[in-house]
Amino acid sequence: MSGRGLPLIRRPVTPLDPSLTTRPVPHERTFTGRSFGPGAAVDIHKTARPLKEIxxxxxxESFHPARYSHYENVAIDNTTRNLLKVVERKENMRSDDGRVFLERDPTWGFYVFVTDYSTEVSENIPRAMExxxxxxQRKLRYWTCLPYAEEAFRRFKLDLVEDQAALEGASYDRIRAEFRALIQAKTRDLKSSSEEWDGKGEFDLWPxxxxxxxxxxDGAAVSMLANPPPFENLEEHDRFLIDNVVLKVVDRFWQRPPPIVLTTEEYRGVVGCSIGRLPLLYHELTSDSGTGAVETFYEHQRLGLW
Structure with missing residues (x-):
């Protein structure tokens, strides 16, 4: 039954994970982990091709009709090229005086926090990532001309963040705190003492x-990806996984309202995204590229805009 037209119910926000008080996350933290995808290649800086060549x-003639367009109602447009355009534009971020604040990174993707460290899950992660x-890769090919799809996939990289002591069974609150600590450590040496770092310049320089x-x-996603049921063809295989493997997206900038505040807001700093829509998620977030980007993505998804 649809909830349209029903009055919004004010409800309290769930309390902060109490373990963050008894076991706080440090202001900065570095992790060991693994990177997966073609973008993890050591020579990606040399093999990544500029759009002017592609x-x-x-x-x-190189366009592959979108086999899933009838199924997901995804419009065939310039999303993949636009994704590449954004990634290329942000490979080098410079200040107004020309100094480089971030080393060149021609890749796109996400940090992925692992929350299950059983032997089975650890052994299955490489196969799940494959x-x-x-x-x-196949979704990119369905959406656009092959040269754009190949380049977008060449630049795709997922950085797994793995630390059993810190992350096993972690709540979304803890993951958000650990993510903030990771980014703080990575950006500490990049900040300038100039006025552009007055708290507003972050997204001008690191979008x-x-x-x-x-x-x-989590373990369920790893198991599903590593051991999917057999299908007669890749289209059925992909459709099953797209329907059943939804990864949670944790918004680094979401702020929990005070516990005494009742709110009608449904957004609580976490949203699901099917693995088949990771390129669209990245593109959607680059379209906003601000502290409210993930919430905008949530609203668009809730309203069925994509």
């Missing part, structure tokens, strides 16, 4: 989606 190759990469939100990978 555009002449992106002819209509499956996920295959789904993303990377990697710093806006992170993904959560």
């Amino acid at each position: 555009d002449p190759e992106a002819v209509l 499956t996920l990469m295959g789904v993303v 990377w989606v990697r710093y806006l939100a992170c993904l959560v990978l």
Whole structure:
């Protein structure tokens, strides 16, 4: 039954994870982890191609009709090219005086926080990532001309954040706190003492989606990706995984209202995203590239805008 037209109910926001008081997260933290995807290649800085080289190759004859367009109602447009355009524009972020604040990064993707450290899950992660990469690669091909799809996939990278002591069974509150600590450590040495770092300059200089939100990978998602049921063809295989593997997206900038405040807001700093829509998620967040980007994505998804 649809909830349209019903009065909004004010409800309290759930309390902050109490373990953050008894076991607080440090202001800065670094993690060891693994990177997956073609963008993790050590020579990606050399193999990534600029759009000016790809555009002449992106002819209509290389377009692969979107087999899933009837299923997901995804419009065939310039999303993949626009994604590449944003990534290319933000490879080097400079201040007004020309100084480089971030080293060149031609990739796109997300930090992925792992919350299950059982032996089975740890052993299955490489196979799960291989499956996920295959789904993303094929979705990119369905949406656009092959040269754009190939370049977008070449630049795709997921950075897994793994620390059993800190993250096993972690709540979204803890993941958000750990993510903030990770980004704080990564950006500490990049900040300038100039006025542009008055608290408003962050997104002028680091508008990377990697710093806006992170993904959560739990045991159920790993198991589903590593051991999907057999299907007759890849289309059925991908459709099943797209329907059943939804990763949580944790908004780094969401602020919990005071516990005494009742709110009608449904957004609580976490939103789900199907693995088949990770490129669209990245593109959507770059379209906003501000502290409210994930909430905007949530609203668009809730309203069925994509």
